[in-house]
Amino acid sequence: xxxxxxxxxxEDRVPAFDEMNEAGRIRPAYxxxxxxxxxxxxxALEAKRREAEILFxxxxxxxxxxxxxxxxxxxxxxDVIPRIIAADEWQGLRRGLEQRVRALNAFLAxxxxxxxxxKEGLVPAELVLKNEGYRDVMEGFTPPGGVYTVISGIDxxxxxxxxxxxxxxxxxxxxxxxxxxxxxxAMMRLLPQLCSAHRIAPVSHYPEELLDTLKSLAPPACxxxxxxxxxxxxxFNSAYxxxxxxxxxxxxxxxxxxxxxxxxxTVFMRTTAGPRRVDVIYRRVDDEFLDPRxxxxxxxxxxxxxxxxxxxxxxxxxxxxxxGVADDKAVYPFVPxxxxxxxxxxxxxxxxxxxxxxxxxxxxxxxxxMHELVVKLARGSGGYGMLVGPHSTQEQRDDFAALIRxxxxxxxAQPTLALSTVPTLCETGMAPRHVDLRPxxxxxxxxxxxxxxxxxxxxxREGSLVVNSSQGGxxxxxxxxxxxxPPMTQSMGGMTQSMGSGMTQSLGGMTQSLGxxxxxxxx
Amino acid sequence: MLARTADSLFWLGRYMExxxxxxxxxxxxxxxxxxxxxxxxxxxxxxxxxxxxxxxAHHEQLYGDPTxxxxxxxxxxxxxxxxxxxxCFESARRNARAVRTALTVDMWEAVNDTWIDLRKLDPGxxxxxxLMGFNDWVIARTVLFNGAAMDTMLRDxxxxxVRLGVMLERxxxxxxxxxxxxxxxxxxxxxxxxxxxxxxxxxxxxAALRAYQHLFRERLRPARVVELLLMRPEHPxxxxxxxxxxxDILSVLAMSDGEDRVSCRRLAASLRGRCVxxxxxxxxxxxxxxxxxxxxxxxxxxxESIGKCFLAG
Numbered sequence: 089x090x091x092x093x094x095x096x097x098x099e100d101r102v103p104a105f106d107e108m109n110e111a112g113r114i115r116p117a118y119x120x121x122x123x124x125x126x127x128x129x130x131x132a133l134e135a136k137r138r139e140a141e142i143l144f145x146x147x148x149x150x151x152x153x154x155x156x157x158x159x160x161x162x163x164x165x166x167d168v169i170p171r172i173i174a175a176d177e178w179q180g181l182r183r184g185l186e187q188r189v190r191a192l193n194a195f196l197a198x199x200x201x202x203x204x205x206x207k208e209g210l211v212p213a214e215l216v217l218k219n220e221g222y223r224d225v226m227e228g229f230t231p232p233g234g235v236y237t238v239i240s241g242i243d244x245x246x247x248x249x250x251x252x253x254x255x256x257x258x259x260x261x262x263x264x265x266x267x268x269x270x271x272x273x274a275m276m277r278l279l280p281q282l283c284s285a286h287r288i289a290p291v292s293h294y295p296e297e298l299l300d301t302l303k304s305l306a307p308p309a310c311x312x313x314x315x316x317x318x319x320x321x322x323x324f325n326s327a328y329x330x331x332x333x334x335x336x337x338x339x340x341x342x343x344x345x346x347x348x349x350x351x352x353x354t355v356f357m358r359t360t361a362g363p364r365r366v367d368v369i370y371r372r373v374d375d376e377f378l379d380p381r382x383x384x385x386x387x388x389x390x391x392x393x394x395x396x397x398x399x400x401x402x403x404x405x406x407x408x409x410x411x412g413v414a415d416d417k418a419v420y421p422f423v424p425x426x427x428x429x430x431x432x433x434x435x436x437x438x439x440x441x442x443x444x445x446x447x448x449x450x451x452x453x454x455x456x457x458m459h460e461l462v463v464k465l466a467r468g469s470g471g472y473g474m475l476v477g478p479h480s481t482q483e484q485r486d487d488f489a490a491l492i493r494x495x496x497x498x499x500x501a502q503p504t505l506a507l508s509t510v511p512t513l514c515e516t517g518m519a520p521r522h523v524d525l526r527p528x529x530x531x532x533x534x535x536x537x538x539x540x541x542x543x544x545x546x547x548x549r550e551g552s553l554v555v556n557s558s559q560g561g562x563x564x565x566x567x568x569x570x571x572x573x574p575p576m577t578q579s580m581g582g583m584t585q586s587m588g589s590g591m592t593q594s595l596g597g598m599t600q601s602l603g604x605x606x607x608x609x610x611x
Numbered sequence: 612m613l614a615r616t617a618d619s620l621f622w623l624g625r626y627m628e629x630x631x632x633x634x635x636x637x638x639x640x641x642x643x644x645x646x647x648x649x650x651x652x653x654x655x656x657x658x659x660x661x662x663x664x665x666x667x668a669h670h671e672q673l674y675g676d677p678t679x680x681x682x683x684x685x686x687x688x689x690x691x692x693x694x695x696x697x698x699c700f701e702s703a704r705r706n707a708r709a710v711r712t713a714l715t716v717d718m719w720e721a722v723n724d725t726w727i728d729l730r731k732l733d734p735g736x737x738x739x740x741x742l743m744g745f746n747d748w749v750i751a752r753t754v755l756f757n758g759a760a761m762d763t764m765l766r767d768x769x770x771x772x773v774r775l776g777v778m779l780e781r782x783x784x785x786x787x788x789x790x791x792x793x794x795x796x797x798x799x800x801x802x803x804x805x806x807x808x809x810x811x812x813x814x815x816x817x818a819a820l821r822a823y824q825h826l827f828r829e830r831l832r833p834a835r836v837v838e839l840l841l842m843r844p845e846h847p848x849x850x851x852x853x854x855x856x857x858x859d860i861l862s863v864l865a866m867s868d869g870e871d872r873v874s875c876r877r878l879a880a881s882l883r884g885r886c887v888x889x890x891x892x893x894x895x896x897x898x899x900x901x902x903x904x905x906x907x908x909x910x911x912x913x914x915e916s917i918g919k920c921f922l923a924g
Contacts (some may be wrong), residue, residue: 283645290646296829299824315827339828
């Protein structure tokens with residue numbers, strides 16, 4: 089990682105750790121992939137890439153891009169070369185992710201409750217209480233199970249063999265898990281032989297884990313089997329495919345705000361059989377649009393009275409409103425302290441050093457070193473409103489400097505990390521491209537669940553460090569390789585079933601072999 | 612209707628259905644084998660598929676122990692296997708030609724185009740990394756055939772004999788698949804997480820994975836899987852749903868022929884009764900194997916009985 093102040097000024101490329109080739113040698117986890125790539129020609133790989141595109145179009149895995157014109161329903165480019173994480177690497181990440189999510193959740197419980205961390209002065213009170221993600225309605229209320237961040241996505245980047253950093257936390261409505269699942273499906277279709285040459289930890293049980301997690305958080309008023317729904321803003325939302333995919337995979341209803349109503353603090357959905365009570369809502373709608381009575385009165389997406397029902401303990405919202413404070417980029421620098429404060433543990437996963445433009449000395453540093461820093465909107469997402477210093481022009485830097493001076497509280501900056509690279513199929517053939525990793529963490533009443541791996545995003549443009557799909561990023565299948573195969577149960581039940589009588593048609597009293605029929609030669 | 616015509620319609624339905632079922636099972640097995648290969652137990656998956664297809668003994672006699680590529684080619688293009696996809700499509704077309712006038716144009720074209728495309732197929736297109744694509748094509752052709760029959764056929768006896776064939780074949784296929792994965796349903800199997808992939812594969816091979824979630828809304832459990840595949844009337848591939856339709860059709864046929872041909876119908880009704888008479892829990896306690904054996908044997912008898920009553924003239 090370039091050290092702030094001493095980082096070399098790089099025009100196009102940041103020297104980076106390549107996950108497949110280390111100092112001219114293939115790293116062991118990639119041995120099978122390297123063999124395959126050596127054997128397969130460029131044309132074969134290109135054919136696989138085209139096949140993948142047809143496959144994704146057919147399934148309907150598309151996303152909407154805002155404000156850019158062109159095809160509004162785009163495919164996220166899928167790269168057929170998988171990204172590999174060794175089993176022991178994943179074990180370390182897994183522990184670190186669980187620790188981080190537990191701390192973020194404890195932080196939310198604290199700031200909407202006793203506010204110890206603010207009283208201790210570890211996190212500035214103003215940063216939290218005036219945060220745009222802060223929701224007054226959550227004060228003095230404990231959500232079911234005490235869980236705020238039921239589903240989170242933590243973005244990780246790698247800079248060396250042992251160096252993983254958390255780039256950002258996503259505690260509101262993280263998306264991308266459907267791509268994780270569909271990418272695996274695609275790989276098993278496109279390259280079944282390569283898949284079967286590896287012992288890949290399965291991910292396909294994610295929807296079951298998600299459903300169990302959601303059910304475990306049923307509200308106090310729910311007796312018996314909880315009814316779970318997915319709440320979507322509708323087909324025009326960029327992640328609509330994912331909403332419908334998850335609802336379908338879990339076997340639950342996909343509802344829009346207008347499908348729900350609240351009576352006597354109880355949430356119902358309108359069905360052909362009349363109103364049906366709803367207990368747990370996996371909502372993919374932003375806080376402000378949940379309930380026009382509690383938040384934006386002009387919201388057409390929301391359900392009037394939802395928050396009152398929530399506070400009455402009659403429905404669970406996942407994630408909890410107000411969870412966004414925990415993933416704010418200005419709160420991010422304090423997460424390591426949260427881990428120490430709430431869990432009395434040392435952070436397993438590192439943070440990227442972050443400069444807060446609000447602070448005079450740090451702002452001065454940022455303004456002087458813009459050519460080597462990444463400047464981000466503290467509240468932006470999707471890669472919008474971002475400057476990658478080493479790749480910027482003087483004009484862009486001047487624009488950003490003006491913006492920072494105008495609203496310093498809105499901006500943070502970080503050193504430009506040399507994100508690791510993985511070989512990727514590009515127009516000019518195979519080349520290293522920068523990647524990140526978004527694992528998904530499920531926090532239930534009973535336990536924290538994770539499927540191994542996550543979504544690998546890849547910056548397809550040469551040298552680019554921006555992996556967001558809205559900025560031309562693609563995805564790869566992520567393989568966590570297992571070790572020490574446990575004995576596999578045999579699927580044979582000792583059954584020797586022969587062809588049942590009458591299973592083939594008898595022709596003129598005898599079963600003829602079709603090989604001798606010469607079927608069709610005279611047609 | 613001529614008995615010979617009825618015979619051709621019945622087998623047309625059976626062979627088209629069998630081709631689609633074989634392709635579905637092949638896709639599920641490919642997934643299973645892919646997970647099992649690094650553990651070295653890939654061969655067991657293929658052996659299990661051959662057993663379910665009822666062709667294991669024949670295959671062994673001709674080729675010895677199955678290899679993955681060998682088993683796949685045996686079930687797809689090998690015409691020495693009367694149940695291979697190629698044989699099924701070939702036989703389906705032979706039967707369709709014999710009763711060309713009893714079919715609608717849409718049905719005939721579904722069968723005939725399939726056969727034309729099959730003959731143009733390069734063997735490499737049904738193996739290796741392209742096997743799944745081939746299977747998808749086979750499934751699509753079978754779906755097209757069933758849809759063409761559903762949407763265009765007069766609901767007369769011709770329709771009934773096609774459906775008899777489809778339903779008997781389907782009941783048999785689902786029962787055999789379940790029987791070939793019995794160890795994943797033995798007492799205590801629920802506690803073993805390794806079995807999860809078995810349940811998943813089985814549901815996938817009868818297009819019931821999402822149906823499971825829609826019906827039960829919970830993680831996969833062996834008793835539920837058995838319930839769905841054997842007992843649930845809502846799933847069009849459950850054994851009892853198939854018997855239900857067989858029973859309905861046989862009731863009509865027995866009446867319109869004005870003769871006492873109720874023995875077939877009784878057999879279908881009694882098999883259906885056997886599927887649903889135990890609770891799933893009881894089946895998980897060891898009764899499943901006997902029941903499946905009974906069903907597979909019963910399907911054989913039902914097929915013979917239909918042949919004797921209606922198709923032999």
